[in-house]
Amino acid sequence: MAVYEIRVKGHLDGRWSEWFDGLTIANVENGDALLLGEIVDQSALHGVLNKVRDLGVPLIAVTCFGPDQQEPTLQTTKH
Numbered sequence: 087m088a089v090y091e092i093r094v095k096g097h098l099d100g101r102w103s104e105w106f107d108g109l110t111i112a113n114v115e116n117g118d119a120l121l122l123g124e125i126v127d128q129s130a131l132h133g134v135l136n137k138v139r140d141l142g143v144p145l146i147a148v149t150c151f152g153p154d155q156q157e158p159t160l161q162t163t164k165h
Contacts, residue, residue, distance in 0.1 A: 087124050087125070087126050087127075087152070088124070088125065088150050088151065088152035089122070089123065089124050089125075089150070089151045089152045090109075090121075090122070090123065090124075090125045090131065090134075090148060090149065090150055090151070091120055091121070091122050091147075091148075091149040091151070092109070092120070092121040092122075092134065092135070092138065092145070092147070092148050092149075093118050093119070093120055093121075093145075093146040093147040093148075093149075094118065094119050094121070094138055094143045094144060094145055094146060095117065095118055095143055095144040095146055096117065096118070096119060096143050096144075097113040097117065097118075097119050098111050098113065098119040098121075098143070099111075102141075105137065106121055106134055106137060107123075107125075107130070107133070107134060108123060109121040109122060109123035109125075109134065110122045110123055118146060119143075121134070121138075124152075131148075135148070
């Protein structure tokens with residue numbers, strides 16, 4: 087499970103939190119809204135992003151924090 091920050095254009099009322107699967111909504115001064123919280127997997131993330139699309143608000147950024155955000159390691163094999 088990882089923590090995500092999804093930034094959208096426009097402020098959202100806190101009542102949308104339940105519709106966005108319990109993510110916390112924080113409105114910032116520049117007019118954007120942040121959806122913050124744990125998302126269990128990629129399928130759940132896509133579900134939230136579909137809701138952003140369905141609401142018609144522009145998606146600005148998606149940032150992942152946590153164990154699912156690990157740098158890939160390059161492994162080489164000897165022949």
